[in-house]
Amino acid sequence: MEKLKTDYIYRKIAGNIEKKIMDGVLKTGDKLPSVRLISQENGISISTALQSYYALESKGLIEARPQSGYYVTHCTRTLPDLVTTSQPNNWAGHEETENIIARVYSEIGKKGNIQFSLGVPAIELLPVAKLNKAIVHALREMDDSGTSYEPVEGNLRLRRQIARHSYTWGGNLKEDDIITASGCMNALANCLVSLVSKGDTIAVESPVYFGILQLAQSLGLNVLELPTNACTGIEIEALEKELKNNKIQLCLLVSNFSNPLGSTMPDEHKKKVVELMEHYNIPLIEDDLYGDVYFGAHRPKSLKTYDQSGNVLWCGSFSKTLAPGYRVGWIAPGKFKEKIIKTKLFHNISSTTLTQEAIGGFLENGRYENHLRKIRNTLHGNSLNFLRTIGESFPDDTKVTRPQGGFILWVELNKNVDAFKLYEQALKHKISIAPGRMFTLQKQYNNCVRLSYGMHWDEQVQEGLIKIGTLTKELI
Known part of the structure; x- marks a missing residue:
């Protein structure tokens, strides 16, 4: 105490x-x-x-x-200007996006590279030793040592802890409101498969995480990219216009510290969006993957906080905070629970037993909150160090987001800079970045990059950022 x-x-x-x-x-x-x-x-x-x-x-x-x-x-005064609001309106298709994603992924994980492109926290920021103990404890405690199927809803201890943790954003969930998944992407996939069909249109932010684009394309869905503000998220007027025109069948939003923009919707925007979707009876999937990694005094509320009718499907995982490889995620599907259970049963039967039990125990013993306090402090410091170094080392007309959580920066460079060429040049110096064109299906963001600060800040990382600034100046 x-x-x-x-x-x-x-x-x-x-x-x-x-x-x-x-x-x-x-x-x-x-x-x-x-x-x-x-x-x-x-x-x-x-x-x-x-x-x-x-x-x-x-x-x-x-x-x-x-x-x-x-x-x-x-x-x-040395910080770069803020990124402008996106205005997607130039359809290009998925082939170019797929090619760039494939190229970047072919280099991810190569030893010796500074991984500014990697969308997960570095291993040294994770409580690996404590997680190992949690796995050993789970093996000893479980009657079958984790070899049996869990109920289709998922591990009871884990679901109970996720429901308990929901109080941090004003949630009032019970364990029966939660269905586990194999990571957040699996959660999103179960939601999409359950609620929309080939040829339907889903609305998303722009730019948006490329995994969501790939998932939607694989299901034969049309993607409508909405104008998005770097601080406050989607432009509500644009969403309302599309709802009135009956153009979308579902909306999928990352409400807190979105990837790659880092935007967070204000509470009044969240409430308005939930009310709009309920009014038009259109399902709203919330990807709240980064909500726990906040830099302020309190966790931001979720869209689910304002859900009165069960129309919001709240999704998340521990991949960005605790253990990416454990693949432990969840859905609070509201009124769509039976549909989600049926989809999970058809596609997965059950989630992985051992890792769910281990993380459930990790949360139960209070270790998760202790870890979050440490990683938040580290990432906040990293974000400020990145912003300062970019302000000092990049061209004067560079614009950067100011996320209040998560571990992603979105950088808008001079219009004459081809971010993919910058990516190729940086690789020659063992530096990996994510070109902005990965995060859209339209002809835009060619002069933008996503940088991850989810790593230990040191001289090598600082020199890597300075090198990117130098290469950018050479490309102008």
């Missing part, structure tokens, strides 16, 4: 100082109060006061100077 209190105090102090830096109240070069003064003013120990400054230092906001104290190093 005492440890939790100490954590709260030092994070609160660090948060207050960070806000003053980001608001420009504290400027580059300003000297911060001494550790002793922070200790006295807040009635805390010297070590707790130091923790506050260590947290700020890890984010690149301040630095310690020998025999002098701590100083502000972060300068908001």
Whole structure:
């Protein structure tokens, strides 16, 4: 209990100082109060006061100077401009997108490359040793050591913990409201197969995660890309227009820290979208994969928070926070539960027993929240370090998103830069990036790239970013 209190105090102090830096109240070069003064003013120990400054230092906001104290190093004036709202309207088809995805994937995982293109957190950010213990414990505790089928709904312990965790975003779920899946993409696939047919049209954000595009194409669906703001998500007026014209049969949105744009819909937008979809009786699939990786004081609400009729199918997984290879995901399908169960039974029969039990136990013992606190702090620091380095090293007209969670940045480069050529040039220096053309079926984003900061920040990563900036300048 005492440890939790100490954590709260030092994070609160660090948060207050960070806000003053980001608001420009504290400027580059300003000297911060001494550790002793922070200790006295807040009635805390010297070590707790130091923790506050260590947290700020890890984010690149301040630095310690020998025999002098701590100083502000972060300068908001060096940050790039914000990315503009997307305006998709030039249909191109899927062949070019598929070719670029195949090329990028052929290089992913190669040792020695700096993986800015990888859409999962690096292994060193994950609690591998504790997960190993959870697997061993599950093997010992389960009567059949995980060899038997689970019920089609999924592991009871896991479903109970997912339902319990839903309180963090205002959810009121029970274990019977949850169906497990083999990762979030499997969850989305079960939803699409259950609710739409070949030739139907689904509405998505633009840009959108390429896996969603590939899934929709494989099912013979038409994809309508909606204009999307880099901060607030889809333009609601555009969605409402398409609903009135009866052009879509389903909507699939990433409401929190979307991939690749990093946008988060404000609460009033979420509520409005849920009401619109309910009014037109069109199913709404929510991919809430990144919601737990927030940088603020609280987890953002979900679309499901405002669901009164069961029209929202809330999907997620632990692939972006805990264990990508375990393939543990879920769906809270609302009124579509029976359809989803039938689809899962036909396609999967059952989810993997052992990994579900292990993660259920991991959540039950409070280890998940402890891990999330650490990874959020690391990723927030990474995002600020990336933004600062891009601002200092890339061309002046570069635009970048400002995500408040997740681990993805969307970078809009000069119109004369071909992002795929930049990708090829970067590979020669063992640097992998994701060209923007991967995230659309239209002729757009050719001058954009997605960068992941889900890794340990070090000199090699910083030099990799600087090299991309240099290569970009050469291509203009």
